[in-house]
Amino acid sequence: MDVSEHVISAGRAVLDMVEREWQPLSSGELDQRLDQAVDEILEADLMAKLQTQPPPTSAVFVQLLQSQARVGTHVVHTNTTASSVPEEETAESQEGLETGDSAVVKYITELLQSSKSRARLAGRARLSLSHTILLSLTLLTERVSYRSVSRRFRLEKGNIHRIFFSFCERINMLEEKLIRWPVGKEAVEALFQFYNPETKKEDEEQSVPQVLGVLGHTQIPLRLPIGKHDVESTAPEVKRMKKEAHPDSWVNLELVCDQKGRFLHCRVSKGSDMDRGSALRDKLKQNPELMPSGSCLVARAGYPLTAQILTPYTTTHGTREEMYNKMLEEHFQILDQAIAKLRARFQRLRYLDIGNYDRARAVVLTTCVLHNVFLDMGHVVLGEVEKEEATTQETEGEVDEEGARRRDTISDLLFKNFNSESV
Structure with a gap:
């Protein structure tokens, strides 16, 4: 790296630090502060009045929050499809979405108020x-x-x-709870069920396991840390990252989900971390009561x-092996759908424009915790x-003898059951 590249990297670092840690207030922002102070006084007065009245419905509560924050209508989509809500949506359905927003x-x-840490959320103002949660959900x-978001x-x-x-950071503290x-x-x-065989009960009890969860991973694209950019490249950021496959341009997200797609285990690591489930394997061996x-x-x-x-046969x-692999593939779809839902809800995971790994990790873990909340x-x-x-194009991972025997036993039973049904 020549002198000019060092200068550019140093400049990026300084700008990033200034944007994060210090932001001078313009006259417009000072006006915003004054407006917000007035809003807080009005909100406190309004809440004092509401305490003497019957509690409002959740839809009215959302309207109060939104009017006090002076934001446009913001809805966390909780319908059963990933498509956006049409503009001509009826008032009745819109009210339902607002109710869901209030509930969230x-x-x-x-959850945050019941957590161990009661420190005030950071922020100069x-x-x-409630406004903090709406703001953060907007960004996620x-x-x-x-x-x-600043304008909104x-x-x-x-x-x-x-x-x-x-x-x-506060949501991350709820990881163990959620x-x-x-x-x-x-x-x-x-x-x-691993599968539903037509076998004798004694054979089923001895050989057919039940599944606790599906283990897998995904990769979240991440802005390269300062100093690792190709300053001469003109290709779009994400396309260049995929082409160059720089290990630090991704965050690895290892997950275990249950049949409903709820996360039971979550591990976030750098893209250069090539570990694939070995830490979880060791934990399960040391704590057999977990299974x-x-x-x-x-x-x-x-x-x-x-x-x-x-794991499948590579x-x-x-x-025999093909039937076994096909049966496992049906289970893998559970995790694939869970990850698809995670990405669909939290659009920021499409590309994390964050050059700091610790902060990127905090955002990814936050989405996983909130996934379970939703x-x-x-x-x-x-x-x-x-x-x-x-x-599924992967090489075979580490294999121990007990695991190999168990896989062969299950695939034999699958094949045996298939032949008995064919007769």
Whole structure:
């Protein structure tokens, strides 16, 4: 790297730091502060009056929040499709969406207030927790810039930056509470069938496992850290990243989801981290009580094959292996759909314009925690499975003898059952 490239990188670092940590207030922003102070006084007065009256409906509550924040209508889409709501939507259906928005704000507010950390969310200007949640959901669910959100919420851009990442940090603290590995009775209730064989009951009990979850991963595109850009390249950022495949231009997201698509395990790592499930494998071996008796996880090729984690055959030699692989592929679609829903709801995951890994990790983990929150509330969106998520062209991961024997036993039973049904 020559002197000019060093200068450019240093300049980017300084600009990034200035934008994050210091933002001078213009006359317009000072006016915004004054307006916001008046809003807070009016809001406090309004809330005092409401305490002496019957509680408002959730739709009215959302309208109050939106009028106090002086923002346009912002709806977190909770319908069962990924398509946008048409402009000619009826007032009745719009009211339903506002009710859902209110429920989301209220639910997340209660989660944050009940968390161990009660520190005030960061931000130069005071902002109510409800407004903070609406602002942060806007940044997560829409492909909008800080500048656009600044105009919408009438806050300076630098302040929004700090408020958003402070919100992510607080949500991250809920990871253990909301992304939990089921144990005991909860784990047994989460099990689902590997397949439904027409075998004798004693054979079924001895050989056919039940599935606790599906293990897999996806990659989130990330802006290259300062100093690792090709300053002479004119190709668009995302296309150049995919072509060059720089390891630090991606964030790895390893997940385990249950049959309903709820995340039971989440691990975020740098793109250069090539570990593929080995940490989880070791944890399961050291803590066998985490897996109910006779249960397993299923994962695509590339993950370790153990007695607890079953993977496909990378080389098939006949119907037996092919049937087994086909059965596993049906389970992999559960994780593919969960990832598609995650991306469809949180549009910011399409490309994280963040050059800092720790902050990128915080954003990704926030979306995973909120994914479970939305599922718990019954809010579902559908997303299109990307081809990259469904790929099976992987080499065999680490194989232990017990895992290989168990895989062969299950594939033999599958083949045996198939032949008995054919007779």
